[in-house]
Amino acid sequence: xxxxxxxxxxxxxxxxxxxxxxxxxxxxxxxxxxxxxxxxxxxxxxxxxxxxxxxxxxxxxxxxxxxxxxxxxxxxxxxxxxxxxx
Numbered sequence: 226x227x228x229x230x231x232x233x234x235x236x237x238x239x240x241x242x243x244x245x246x247x248x249x250x251x252x253x254x255x256x257x258x259x260x261x262x263x264x265x266x267x268x269x270x271x272x273x274x275x276x277x278x279x280x281x282x283x284x285x286x287x288x289x290x291x292x293x294x295x296x297x298x299x300x301x302x303x304x305x306x307x308x309x310x311x
Contacts, residue, residue, distance in 0.1 A: 227311065231255040231266060231299055232273045252311060257301030264301050267293040 226249040230236040236253040243249045255266060257278070269275035275284060275291045284291065302310075 226250070227252060229254050229256055229307070232268055232276060233297075235273045250311075252307065254307055255299040255301050256304050256307060258303065259301055260303045260306045262301050263298055265296050266299045268295045268297065270294045 226246075228239055228243065228249065228251040230239050230251060230253060233253065236251060240251045243251060255264060255278075257264060264278045266278055267276060267280070269277075269291055270293070271291050275281070275288070276293075281291070281293065
């Protein structure tokens with residue numbers, strides 16, 4: 226099992242949560258359609274669940290309490306590149 230998580234704080238928690246599980250591994254990465262391009266990744270205030278490289282649009286109407294609390298620069302990778310590297 227390969228887990229992929231781009232948010233550093235959430236990634237650390239994920240690694241801790243799966244540390245005792247056999248054959249499971251976590252990778253910190255942002256999977257996109259282009260490798261090596263830098264993205265502004267917006268982190269949601271709901272433990273990162275609504276985080277995205279996209280701006281909030283209709284999401285704000287449905288869940289008005291969700292907002293971005295920080296933006297971090299992350300390099301993207303494609304799923305193909307990630308699997309080949311791992």
